[in-house]
Structure formats: structure tokens, C-alpha cells
């Protein structure tokens with residue numbers, strides 16, 4: 016049985032008070048809607064559609080079919096997926112490029128959600144991909160992935176609550192080798208963790224990263240217009256009695272670029288790049304209305320230095 020959408024979920028013999036992530040579904044819907052619609056030739060995620068449950072696909076089809084705008088009841092859900100679709104394009108392209116050029120014998124995807132890289136990236140054919148996620152979200156993904164074919168390389172499931180558990184024992188038990196350089200993907204997770212948990216996680220990632228390892232972190236910058244828009248959409252969802260994917264997953268930490276840079280540097284990582292999604296969307300011909308929200312999402316890439 017899949018985990019329930021609310022209430023405690025039993026996983027591997029212990030209880031968690033969290034349900035499977037709904038924001039993971041929203042960004043997966045975004046990637047499915049963007050697939051073949053935006054930046055063809057640069058962006059593709061055919062696995063996203065396969066990871067969605069049938070009831071989650073209708074709104075994706077509406078967004079893909081640009082002319083078919085839904086009635087007022089479904090309009091907000093449609094807008095959420097439409098905005099997610101545009102945001103996922105530069106974010107995915109930038110992270111994929113960083114993964115391709117990093118040391119990728121071991122790739123750790125932190126807070127993996129419905130990330131399809133293990134299936135869709137041929138470059139990972141020789142990699143061991145460790146998918147780390149909250150137990151409730153991971154068990155939901157494993158159910159969804161049952162019908163998918165094999166991954167390109169080896170995939171290892173690691174269930175861990177980053178707010179309560181240390182990464183090291185969970186990853187070591189799964190076969191992760193901290194003496195071998197690795198690439199870490201931390202996409203769409205930082206906003207959902209408290210600042211102290213983000214700091215603690217970076218310290219743990221650093222301890223587990225051999226020199227030359229790469230950390231790719233996507234974070235959200237502080238923005239009043241974005242916060243107001245999120246709040247407005249949530250009120251509109253409530254008034255129209257639509258499910259709110261953000262209800263159980265509030266944003267808990269927003270960062271400034273220099274805060275992320277200092278955090279990485281203090282933990283032995285040298286910043287290679289940090290760009291917002293608007294900069295990263297140059298040449299991708301995304302709709303102009305997306306400017307504002309794209310400016311607040313960032314992708315930073317850092318390399319673990321020697322002897323730090």
C-alpha cells in the first residue's frame with residue numbers, strides 16, 4: 016500500500032510524522048509539462064511523466080496544451096504547474112551539466128523526491144547513485160517507480176530524515192565510500208530545512224567528501240514578491256477547495272548568495288559558480304513573464320578542496 020497523504024506513516028519499522036512530499040510531485044509535474052515544450056534539445060525529462068500517478072497528469076496535459084486554460088476552480092493548480100515547468104528547465108539543465116562534469120563514480124541525490132536522473136542520464140551508466148530522501152517520500156517514489164525500466168547505472172535507496180538523522184551511518188551502511196570523490200546533488204530541498212539543519216548537513220557532506228568532490232546546491236533567495244505570490248496562491252487554493260501542495264512543506268530557510276558562499280567555504284568547499292535561474296535561462300527562450308520568480312532560485316556549484 017502507498018503511504019497515506021496525511022498522518023503518520025510507518026516505514027521500515029519506525030514512525031515518522033511526515034507524509035510523502037507533495038512539492039516533489041509539483042516539481043515533477045513541472046518537468047513533465049516542460050518536456051518537449053520548452054528548450055527542446057537542451058531540456059528533456061521523459062521519466063517525469065512516468066513517475067506521476069494518473070490523477071496528477073491531467074493538469075500537466077493542460078499546461079502542455081497552451082491554448083486550453085482551465086476554469087477558475089483549477090486555475091491556480093494550473094498556474095503552479097505552469098510556473099514550475101518554466102523554473103525546472105534552467106534548474107535541471109544547470110544541475111545536469113554540473114553532474115556531467117563532476118566526479119561521478121558516486122552520485123548522492125539528497126532529498127531526491129521524484130528525481131529521474133538515475134533513469135534518464137546515460138552519463139550515469141558507470142555510477143552508483145545514492146538516492147537519499149525522507150522515508151515517507153522515498154517509499155512513495157519506490158511505489159511509483161515499480162513500472163519503470165532499469166536505471167542507467169546502479170541505484171541505492173537510502174531513507175533518512177535530514178532533520179533527525181546523520182548522513183554518515185546511513186550512507187556508509189549503503190556502501191558509500193567517503194575516500195572516493197563524489198558528486199552531491201541537493202536540489203529543491205534547502206528551503207524546506209531550517210537554517211541550522213542546512214548548516215549541519217553541509218558539515219556532514221563536507222566530512223563525507225574526498226578532495227575534488229562536487230556539491231551542487233539549489234537554494235532560494237529571499238524575495239518579498241515571491242513570498243506574497245506564494246501566500247496569495249495558497250489562499251486561492253483554499254478558497255477554490257483545491258489541494259495545496261505547499262500545505263505540509265513550508266519554506267524554512269531562504270539564503271543570500273554570500274551566506275551560501277560563506278557556508279560552503281567554511282566547510283572546505285570552494286565556490287565554482289552561483290547563478291540565478293534567470294541568468295541560467297539565457298538562450299532558452301522561456302516566457303518573459305517568468306523573470307521575477309526565476310531570479311530567486313539559485314544553483315551554486317562548489318568543489319571540495321584538499322586538506323581543509
Ligand SMILES: C[S@@+](CC[C@H](N)C(=O)[O-])C[C@H]1O[C@@H](n2cnc3c(N)ncnc32)[C@H](O)[C@@H]1O
Pocket residue numbers: 036038039042043125126127128129130147148149152153175176177178179201202203204207208
Ligand atoms: C521540492 S521536493 C524536491 C525533490 C527533488 N530534489 C527535485 O528537485 O525534484 C523536496 C524534497 O525534500 C525532501 N525533504 C524535505 N525535508 C526533508 C528531510 N527532513 N529529510 C529528508 N528529505 C527531506 C522531501 O522528501 C522531498 O523529496
